[in-house]
Amino acid sequence: MSTTHLLIRKDQLATARLHTDTTERPLADGQVRVRIDSFALTSNNITYAAFGDAMSYWQFFPSEEEGWGSIPVWGFASVVQSLHPGVAVGERLYGYWPMATSAVLSPDRLSPARFTDAAPHRAELPAVYNQYFRCNADPLYTTDTEDLQALLRPLFITSWLIDDFMADNDFFGATTMLLSSASSKTAYGTAFQLHQREGIEVVGLTSPANVAFCQSLGCYDRVVTYDALDSIAADTPCVYIDFAGNGELRTAIHERFANLKYSSSIGGTHVEQLASKGAGKSLAGPRATLFFAPAQIKKRTTEWGADEFGRRMVAAWHQFLSKVTDTNNPWLHAEHHHGGEAVQAAYAQVLAGKGDPRTGHILSLFKTPGGR
Template sequence: MRTPDNWDLLVNRSGTGDFELRPAPDRPLGPGEIRLAVEKFGLSMNNVTYARLGDSALPFWNAFPAPEGYGRVPVWGFAHVEESRRPGIAAGRRYFGYLPMSSGFTLSAEPAGHGLLDTSGVRDFLHVWYRTYRNAPAEDELDDRRALLWPLFPASAVLNDYLRRTGAHGADTVVVTSASSKTAIGMAELLAGNGRFRTVGVTADKPFAAALNRYDEVVSYDELDALAGGGGSAVLVDFTGDAKRLAALYDVLAGRLVYTALVGYTHPDARLEPPELPGPEPEIFFTPAYEEETARAEGPAAYRRRYAAAEERFVRGSAEWLRMSAGTGPDAAAAVFRSLLAGEPGPSAGHVLRP
């Protein structure tokens, strides 16, 4: 079957990873609307999380409506304005932001700060962070890495700021699950050499995480007993969202834990709601809210400069450990998503897709 020029890639919401390609609806733009043509987007466990939690209290399936029983997986990537009926937003302008897994889409928009703001009513339920599209530079040799890492690094940076500002709640150890994930790596890179607390990475791929030299210590999930009996207090930063792994860590860190942040949901059994644990009660760490707090305290311009410099270092430095691969077309996108759903790609793999 020939791929239509304009298409939507729909996934069966049953969680089987079955995709269906359909022609995208075509209609004239209304006043205040723009049409974005998708150039490329990254695919990672972050996008699998959007699908797994699509019907949760954060209903990601509602961001880009689809026919009954199907969903359009949200992704992050680059797009340019193909057509505009919004004064102040010119055709040809390039942006980075929240997109459907489609060849393009139409939205209501208005110029805002350093980019544009999606004002479409259907996405009003999303935090403004998801509806803001930043001005994007022309494509260069780092473009694919940016497409993959730009949406992941905010949590890395904000966690670093939070832990440094709070002194890790007085703890001398920060334990990080899913330590081979890209967001965890970014955070560990920023925390390295902080001089106040050590970082311990917990991962299913110990050789990879240890070779990064970003953590003071790395243990596998089979070695959690190595964390028991140590002195001093600890903070837990969890990227798995898995109740069993959290319970096991609470057990080995009993009496030492002073704070737990729930940040990610990389495990297939992850749930948005925090599990019942003996204390401290886990806190869902919502990155946009903490970022706003940091920017207000530091000043928006100063924060943006500092953040941009750290982001660029992380993107460039990822060449040491992240091997990028590129694909084209909806079939390639579906294949990568299914492989992520099955947990197949290793932590050193990065995927970027073009329509």
Template sequence: MGRWQIEIARDDIAQAEIAELPDRAPAPGEAEFAIDLVALTANNITYAALGQKTPFLGPDAGYWDFFSPRDEPGRLPVWGFATATRSAAEGISVGDRFYGYWPLASHAVLAADQIRGTGFTEVTPRRVSLPAAYNQYSRLKALGDHRETDHDWWPVYRPLFLTGWLIADQFEDEDDFDAETIIVSGASSKTALSFAHVMKTRGEAPRLVALASSRSAAFTADTGLYDQVVDYDAIDTIEAEGKVALVDFAGNPAATRAVHERFGDALAVDMIVGITHWDAERGGAALPGPRPIGFFAPGRMKKRSKDWGAHGLRRQSEDAWLDFMPTARRLTAIERRPGAEAALTAYRDAVAGNVDPRIGLLIEP
């Protein structure tokens, strides 16, 4: 199939299929892009699980809104690279390469504004009210921390590393919420590994305890980023004194409840980041200890951009990324898969939780 997209049932993310993508010429102010290389990670399943509606994006918005009108199936947002193939937007030329947020598809037509040497802003009406960080597209040649030798690790880690770095930044900014131990659920996820790396390079920092499934426990221990690795069924074996924090990359309600019941008022903060356990049962009785709070990377970026200025934020994040690259290479082997069938299979595997944490999975549409 020459032009394709993955379409996902809005109310059941396990239901997905390959659909033909209509060939539409760009209107004035638009450009068409051939999607070159994108990653599929647990983070994308969080996007799908929050496709319908999430308070992170606004009172009536979800991640489907980036690429799907409300009366159409969901289209999965992914991060990666694309090349302009047709352009009716002044300042974008055929052959220009960009990094940003794309649908899981072979092509995308975007509405471009504020076109400049560093990139452009996407201004499709359904997207303008969504967080600005997702609507920024960077010219590949203008990325100060892009190295060709690191190219394949960008789609896999770059947005996730930024989130992990910002979480670590908030912990440092908040004096670690007085916690002496930080419990990290979903500890083998790439966002969690990014967070753990930054915490470990900080110098004096709380102990890091990984919650990991039996399937990923060996890998999680081998990373060397955690002081203790604990199975979800053995939360009572966590070694901790004083205050404790939970950074929840898994969204596993049973594990969250077990941590709250184990530590109660000693739990200083429960910070929700991801929902990889998208099909877990929600609800139940109120949790002991603090009310969970959500972490939203674009909100933290906005704060730090105000604190440090846009240039300061960019410089610090670039330096941190380059420092992380040796760890990314050590932890993750890149696997490329071409075409629509590979994309659909990879998506279904990710939804089912059948993803090897040692692999960085790239789709070449």
């Protein structure tokens, strides 16, 4: 079967094109071929691209074309060909995929719940991204919530880890958490967790257009527009959790809050400003430090054990999902995009940071559901 990819210019993220490889390469012993049925596209994936070279995200699914890359995405795939005795044709998998119609994996370290892709080019990359979950034994999987899993699962795990990291460090002595890009999924997942902490005020920073949405979530103690930072006392002992990557905003926060205890950079919803003023080392106060989720996963699995880590994460996920899907006030609905042109248009929309924060984009490079 031919494989279609959406390729992105690494140095110019707004430039994207479809590429179809009509030559199907035969599988080696131990490999499987999967059909990538659907995947989510969020600002988190734009962060992968923005930090693609610095943090090796382009290396997961390398393109054979110089200067072009495939952005990793989270979603679901079905095994269509297998030369591995432990993986059956028809098996459904959740994991990390290229923006493509198919992929080849080399399953290793199999258990009933998951396996690892042992492809040589992924050996030195963070292990958390190389795991594939077998849906028939995955405690987070339900058939009717695939869209929400693709949209929220990787983001919520990051949110849960940010909250745990802050608590693990006694919130760096702060009582107020300032979250930029408060309408983004990773931000409000983090706010959902932090809101349950005693003695911590959660302040959402957002644009005027998203104030009502952020307030409706009920997980922010206060919602403040970016141009109203002076409504927060300058001597507030606070931590800045930066989901926006907006250099000017980061500078303004560092300069205003003399009692800024810690500055954590999570991602970039404002990609064009990642390298602008305030992104460097000349900031007032603490140095902005990039949060790397795999490091906190490694720390906690060592301290708690993998089983306990999984139990806590699953419990938090189900609690969050019940809130997101509350019929009286659902936080999110999925919008589906099928076919190459629709996927390109959705990518351009997400890259530009446009759209309703209640809308999540589920993409497939196939023109119709079911991989046709």
